[in-house]
Amino acid sequence: xxxxxxxxxxxxxxxxxxxxxxxxxxxxxxxxxxxxxxxxxxxxxxxxxxxxxxxxxxxxxxxx
Numbered sequence: 001x002x003x004x005x006x007x008x009x010x011x012x013x014x015x016x017x018x019x020x021x022x023x024x025x026x027x028x029x030x031x032x033x034x035x036x037x038x039x040x041x042x043x044x045x046x047x048x049x050x051x052x053x054x055x056x057x058x059x060x061x062x063x064x
Contacts, residue, residue, distance in 0.1 A: 001007060006021040019035040022028075030042035032051050040048045 001021070003009070005018065006024075007015050007017050010016050016034055019037045022033065022035060022037050028036055028038035028040060028042040030040075030044075032040060032043050032047055036051075040051050043051060
């Protein structure tokens with residue numbers, strides 16, 4: 001794994017996997033990762049709906 005490609009360290013000091021890392025892994029792990037390219041398909045439904053709504057709102061705010 002390579003920092004900046006597969007992961008980065010956020011402001012809180014936590015390791016965050018990138019979309020590239022998730023694509024290479026090939027599936028959703030179900031944990032609700034920030035950069036999940038699989039639309040959280042294996043996350044339990046209530047949490048999945050919340051994550052998708054938050055992502056949609058973030059995308060709408062960034063497009064303005």
